[in-house]
Amino acid sequence: MKRNLPLSRVYRLLEPGPxxxxxxxxxxxxxxxxxSxxxxxxxxxxxxxxxxxNRNYSFGLLKATQECVLNIxxxxxxxxxxxxxxxxxxxxxxxxAFRLTPLPAACVAAPLVAQCYANLECRVIDTRLVAKYNFFILQVLKAWIDPSRQRAQTLHHQGRGNFMVAGRTMRLPSRAK
Ligand SMILES: Cc1cc2nc3c(=O)[nH]c(=O)nc-3n(C[C@H](O)[C@H](O)[C@H](O)COP(=O)(O)O)c2cc1C
Structure with missing residues (x-):
């Protein structure tokens, strides 16, 4: 038997990336x-x-500068x-306040966060859905990774203070090169 799941919790099932x-x-x-x-x-x-x-301070900064870094x-x-x-x-x-170290990026003015294992320098390439959905489309211009941390234990938000930590990986047949 299944029970009703409030629509407000749907996003917790379709849990996004890190x-x-x-x-x-x-x-x-x-x-x-x-x-997230x-x-x-x-x-x-x-x-x-x-x-x-658009309630976040970052919204105005991203809209004005059209660039950012996604730090993982x-x-x-x-x-x-x-x-x-x-x-x-x-x-x-x-x-x-949170003792994070900014490092200069190669292609954008926004800084890399040194403590993060990967950093993606991005430019906003499409703002057509910003007014309606606050949805920005970014192109990654340059990506950085710490080679010593290949199996990174990333955080995955499940709502209300719950996080899943990435763990076991499986290798299955794939058509991708
Ligand atoms: C785990 C987690 C995930 C979040 N994801 C988002 C998100 O995807 N989009 C968003 O606009 N805010 C998100 N937030 C909220 C912002 O990080 C928060 O409002 C923040 O204070 C904005 O900072 P700013 O005002 O300096 O831009 C998230 C917060 C947490 C704790």
Missing amino acids: VVLLTTSRNGRPNVMTL WHTMMEFEPPLVGCIVS PTADLAAKVVGCGNTSGRRTDKFK
């Missing part, structure tokens, strides 16, 4: 926010769609990830 830290920068002042609503849209060049609420943290950074998702850069320097 929680990321989205960094932006304007006038030399960087900001970082936690983001993102989706891959194309293999190469990689396109990523993401929802950045691992479970050891969980407290900082949650902190960046519960504080606004309007009043707080989150890099300082």
Whole structure:
């Protein structure tokens, strides 16, 4: 027997990819926010769609600068990830508050977060769905990875303070090269 699942919980089933830290920068002042609503849209060049609420300080920064970095943290950074998702850069320097280290990026003004195992430098390429859905389409211009951390224990948001930590991997037949 199954029971009704409130529609408000559907997103918890279709759990998206790893929680990321989205960094932006304007006038030399960087900001970082936690983001879990993102989706891959194309293999190469990689396109990523993401929802950045217009209530967030990052929304205005992303809209104005048209660039950002998606930084992928691992479970050891969980407290900082949650902190960046519960504080606004309007009043707080989150890099300082959560002891995150900004590193210069190659293609964008937004910084890489040094502690994250991978960093994707992105440019906004399509804003047609921003007004209606806060949905930005990003193109990844440059990607960085820490080669010593191939099996990264990424965090996956399941709502209301619950996170799944990536674990076991399986190798199955694939047509992909
Ligand atoms: C685990 C987690 C995931 C989140 N995912 C998103 C998201 O996908 N989109 C969004 O707009 N806000 C998301 N948030 C909320 C923002 O991170 C939060 O509002 C943050 O304070 C915004 O910071 P800012 O005002 O400095 O931009 C998430 C928060 C948490 C804790």
